[in-house]
Amino acid sequence: MMAKIVVAALYIFAILVIGIISGRNVKTADDFATADRNIPFWTNVYSMSSAWIGAGSTLGCASMCYAYGIQGFYLAISVGIGAILASVLFSKKVREANVTTIPELIRKYLGNKVAAWISLLAIFQIFGIAASQIRSLGTILQMFIPSLNLLTAILIMTGVMLVYTVIGGLVSATKTDKLNISLMVISVMVIIPAISLNKAGGLHGFAATVDPSYLSMKKLGIGAMISSGLYFCTSNMLNSENFLRVCGARSANEARSASLTATFLIYIPYLLFASLAGLLGLVIVKNLGTSDSILPAMINTLTNDVLGAFLLAALLAAVMGTAASVTMLTSITVTRDVIGRITHIEDSKLLTVQRIVMIVVAGLGVLVGYSGSSIVSIMEDVGAPCGAALVPIFCGIFFWREKMNEKGTLITIAVAVVATLGYLAAGSPLGISHFLFGIICSTITMFAANSICYKPGVKQAEGEQ
């Protein structure tokens, strides 16, 4: 118990020191939002990985393999493919556009009206992710100190996150991410596999003791697996957590290669290792009520206090990187694409406004996150139309720009929203997720509507600011 409190305190102290020291030189709004577009290559690789990997990916991959056996690896694989596609298709082109937020990118190519609708959807979606990560920060701190109530735990961790991100923005975030990713990699890719392989008697020992049904591909229906895999793959293509880091890279080529390096060197191996841990959990922790808590349960069963506390700190680090990243993206989007469009903010005031909005967004995140996991999941459901609209529109403006036009895109957004929410309200009758249904409808609409509304010779909004 004591060891856990000490380790949690040490982690918080270290994150604050690194964040405050590295962020004290942030003087302009661009420093804050994009680290002056000068993030070194490897710093960005670590930072992208840390932003990508949150509680969802760590606990989710382990939980899938614990629930479905080797078939559960599909989650890691499909999320990984999504990240590869995002890196290859989008990262270079996003950086080339020289923007800071998703709506700014859309405004550049499709004009103000489309950008206004996208802002609305995007803010809802990224705020939903921020609220759920803020809640996770609290629930993981509770694993260190079970006597702490959830609200206090959430407030403490959100306070810590705010101190260094409000001071140093993306500069502090990328520096603290080095600590975060080190903790995560050492725990999930070294300590947990070594201990759990040893305990399970290696893969052979595991195969001999586990219920053979977990080694078959029949636990989860193939259709359900493909549908869910497609969902995670496409929704991960958007990668809003990484948007600011792609924008902060030194050049477009570096943005793409950093994103690819992070994906292949850290992200995918990390997800596979987390999945492996869940799989080995089948013979180590039997009959756990809910598969979601397999990783914390294994940490409790397999390790002593000090090592267990270190592994829990890695979980906290995984959430911290993502929470800081999405909270920052939400507030920067609100500042630049809502407040900045309504009233003109002078450059000298922009930094202050961004900082204040960040505090307000985090405060709202605490409220929504605390009011219940069900509300968080509702927000994520409502955020789905944004992804369903944005994935085809991103593909459109980058690879089919000639034909993309304002009217066609507005129709695409409307179809994405109506199809996604309508299908959800109808109780998802086709057996695929509402996001997947929405994205199929919006992709077809994007091609059809943009072709029909396309008028040759009419200049699009490119270059308009």
Added chain:
Amino acid sequence: MGFIDYLIIAAGSGIAIFLLFNMAREAFSGKK
């Protein structure tokens, strides 16, 4: 524990050592 198990552990440790080494190199070379 067989060959494949050690291989898995070696792969994870390899990546971790590479990352830490790289971070240390960056920090000491004074690159910003």
